[in-house]
Amino acid sequence: MTPSPEGRPEETDMELINRWKAGDTRAATRLVGRHSQALARFAASAGEWQGIEELVQDTFVRAFASLDSFRGESTLRTWLFTIERRLMLDRRRAERRSRETVPVHESDQVSEYGALDGLIAEEAQERVRKSLEALSPTQREVFTLRVQQGLSYKEIAEVVGSTEGAARVHYHNALTTVKEFLRDE
Amino acid sequence: MNKCTDSEIQEMLPDLLHRALADDARQRVEAHLASCESCREEMEILRTVKSAAVFAPSIDVDRVVRQIPPYKAIIPGIEAPAWHRPVQWLVAAAATLIIIVGGSMLATRHNARVERSVRIDTLEPRVVDNSNASLPPKWAPVDSQQPIRRGARALARAHALALAADVDGLSDRSLVQLMNEMDRFDALPSAEPDPVISVDSGDSL
Numbered sequence: 001m002t003p004s005p006e007g008r009p010e011e012t013d014m015e016l017i018n019r020w021k022a023g024d025t026r027a028a029t030r031l032v033g034r035h036s037q038a039l040a041r042f043a044a045s046a047g048e049w050q051g052i053e054e055l056v057q058d059t060f061v062r063a064f065a066s067l068d069s070f071r072g073e074s075t076l077r078t079w080l081f082t083i084e085r086r087l088m089l090d091r092r093r094a095e096r097r098s099r100e101t102v103p104v105h106e107s108d109q110v111s112e113y114g115a116l117d118g119l120i121a122e123e124a125q126e127r128v129r130k131s132l133e134a135l136s137p138t139q140r141e142v143f144t145l146r147v148q149q150g151l152s153y154k155e156i157a158e159v160v161g162s163t164e165g166a167a168r169v170h171y172h173n174a175l176t177t178v179k180e181f182l183r184d185e
Numbered sequence: 186m187n188k189c190t191d192s193e194i195q196e197m198l199p200d201l202l203h204r205a206l207a208d209d210a211r212q213r214v215e216a217h218l219a220s221c222e223s224c225r226e227e228m229e230i231l232r233t234v235k236s237a238a239v240f241a242p243s244i245d246v247d248r249v250v251r252q253i254p255p256y257k258a259i260i261p262g263i264e265a266p267a268w269h270r271p272v273q274w275l276v277a278a279a280a281t282l283i284i285i286v287g288g289s290m291l292a293t294r295h296n297a298r299v300e301r302s303v304r305i306d307t308l309e310p311r312v313v314d315n316s317n318a319s320l321p322p323k324w325a326p327v328d329s330q331q332p333i334r335r336g337a338r339a340l341a342r343a344h345a346l347a348l349a350a351d352v353d354g355l356s357d358r359s360l361v362q363l364m365n366e367m368d369r370f371d372a373l374p375s376a377e378p379d380p381v382i383s384v385d386s387g388d389s390l
Binding site: 020021023025028029032033036037039040041043044045052053056057060061064065067124125127128129132143144146147148150175178179182 | 245247249255
């Protein structure tokens with residue numbers, strides 16, 4: 001248990017889960033507050049540019065509905081990332097299907113990151129955004145989970161459904177691409 | 186700028202960024218960074234990538250929490266809702282019915298097959314090694330106690346003809362004897378005891 005900014009010991013995720021199961025809704029607020037921004041950042045860096053808040057909300061609704069299946073073998077955040085990633089994949093599949101049936105207009109054909117242009121102020125961030133765009137989807141996921149979320153290779157492997165070794169390779173390939181991109185800019 | 190070859194340090198750079206290193210490891214990485222330009226550049230890239238994640242929208246925590254349904258404990262054995270139980274019974278009953286009907290059909294088919302094969306066995310001429318007789322070993326003596334079966338004569342004749350290919354191996358004496366016996370088949374009484382083709386060294390058949 002780590003101390004909170006107020007000096008009180010910070011409750012662990014498992015303790016909060018047990019409190020929520022006992023009927024304490026404030027525990028749910030603490031858990032959502034603790035992990036929601038990380039989930040939003042992961043979604044944004046993975047290329048989601050619309051409905052991030054809904055995505056995060058759906059992730060928590062799914063997670064809380066199946067908390068009995070969470071055994072605490074991984075961290076709660078890793079487990080939440082896994083759920084969120086599945087939801088993102090479902091969304092993309094649904095979008096792909098609707099794109100096959102609905103004609104796409106010229107103006108709609110922007111990249112996933114294109115809509116974020118207004119949100120990114122600094123030039124350095126813009127360059128990073130472009131370098132991430134050059135990565136494959138898996139490389140981007142692995143790289144952002146390692147660099148932006150600080151997950152270990154073991155945790156990343158759990159989230160993306162791969163192995164530690166594969167996650168390591170994806171990370172190094174992504175880093176090489178990002179370095180080269182930033183040097184060339 | 187020379188590329189750093191200390192992969193162990195490079196592996197720890199994201200952990201340093203997230204303050205996830207133990208004190209001794211952190212001091213080791215920081216000491217390395219002080220002397221390695223390549224790793225300093227890499228660390229700077231990682232810092233930029235990390236800070237670039239700020240574009241994610243802020244989440245309204247209360248709104249999210251309002252959507253979360255209250256906890257329902259799942260107790261083993263009674264977790265199935267009431268409406269779900271009749272469905273489970275129906276599925277179980279259907280499975281049992283399929284097993285019983287399927288099993289009885291299989292058993293019936295199997296019995297019919299066995300019965301048919303037994304019938305054919307009893308109709309077939311028996312070919313045994315009769316080494317004591319003067320005849321070739323293919324012919325067995327008639328067992329007069331065997332039951333008589335309909336169509337046995339016709340079948341025996343067909344078998345005798347089917348054996349024609351083996352006639353080459355018979356001696357002249359055996360061949361003549363066989364021909365004689367075959368001529369006598371039609372003269373056999375209807376209450377012939379056995380369909381087995383038999384050639385006896387004696388006169389009785």
